[in-house]
Amino acid sequence: MQCSLDRLIAPSFYKVHNSIEDYTHFWLCGGRGSTKSSFVSVEIILGIMKNADTNAVVLRKVGAYLKDSVFSQLEWAIEKLGVSDMWDIKASVPEMVYKKTGQKILFRGADKVQKLKSTKVTHGYIRYIWYEELDEFCGMKEIRSINQSMMRGGEKFTVFYSYNPPQNRRSWVNREALKKRDDMLVHKSTYLDVPKNWLGEQFFLEAKYLKKLHINQYNHEYLGEVTGTGGEIFDNLEVVKLSDEEVKSFDNIKCGVDFGFAADPFVYVVCFYHNNKLFIFDEIYAKGMTNHNAAEKIFEKGFANKLIVCDSAEPKSINDLRMFGLRVRGARKGPDSIEYGIRFLQSLERIVIDPERCPNVTREFSEYELERDTDGEFKSVYPDKNNHTIDAVRYALEDEITKKKARVIKRSELDL
DSSP, X not given: OXXXXXXXXXXXXXXXXXXTXXXXXXXXXXXXXXXXXXXXXXXXXXXXXXXXXXXXXXXXXXXXXXXXXXXXXXXXXXXXXXXXXXXXEETTTTEEEETTTTEEEEEEEOSSXXXXXXXXXXXXXXXXXXXESGGGSOOHHHHHHHHHHHSOSXXXXXXXXXXXXXXXXXXXXXXXXXXXXXXXXXXXXXXXXSOHHHHOHHHHHHHHHHHHHOHHHHHHHTTOOOOOOSOBSOOOEEEOXXXXXXXXXXXXXXXXXXXXXXXXXXXXXXXXXXXXXXXXXXXXXXXXXXXXXXXXXXXXXXOTTSOEEEOTTOHXXXXXXXXXXXXXXXXXXXXXXXXXXXXXXXXXXXXXXXXXXXXXXXXXXXXXXXXXXXXXXXXXXXXXXXXXXXXHHHHHTHHHHHHHHXXXXXXXXXXX
């Protein structure tokens, strides 16, 4: 190696570098300019050249972003380490091959997770896995599925998760980083930990300007802090595991369905509503599910005798479910039903969601936020995306929402 590591790895990463053999999962969070991606790229190149039976897979959620991000980053590491003549860099594939042994670095998009199961190497095994921009992935269920496909055939694995923490405190990434595992190291870094000449004077001037102009944005973008956006729609969430005894005690069961097939998922939710509190404790969430398969899954859940309120925009699907023996009806909806339904949910004392039984409900409710306009101000309308489970819950609670709306209207008439 022609370049000493202290010129490639920032001082804040020395401890992580010295602990590479001690842990399996490395959660590297940090703000802009923290050099976390540079650190990972150096570690992967060094690791493959040191361990002759190992390979690497580098992932982005969207495959189109690979070449201009992680691929270029690993090219940089190879060049800075002074080993360019030892590597065959194939930009068109893309992949990188260590000429001496044939070990490879493969690049994959997780656009379609099922296709990653076919990822194979001809020499050795996949030791190094790198998830860049971790927060772009759909959640730990997706990450676990990928890891289960990749982490086979070897004794030692090293998985890097690099990301700038999302502003929303309830984002799955921020929640997961708080969990304790003996084989997991969580490391936070900022540009302040990096030698100034690495980033250049202008970088620090831009950071100083943003700090003066928008302190919260500075804290998030440059310091990697979980600041909260102020646009969180549900601030009454409690994400907790419910015991089987608690679930068995639920009686006022509410069920809802939001239809989908190709681009959007079919969603079925089961809730318990009592005393201004909502408990969401079961779900079905799947793309490409036929109405017949959906009915079978609903029967398996054990609540098929309960009334299911469905999206009335799909009368044929509602009729299908009815033909399969389910008690269903279409939601009545009406003017402003979306806005009023969400406000009803916001007004509840608590919305309790079991993350193990309902991972998709947890994700959508936790990450549902107001969007900003071109001036950076929050829009007044609720976003119509990534809200399939929220819609299903609204349908499930339609009778309760209607009752409350009627009471409000009656009170307003009496006030007049």
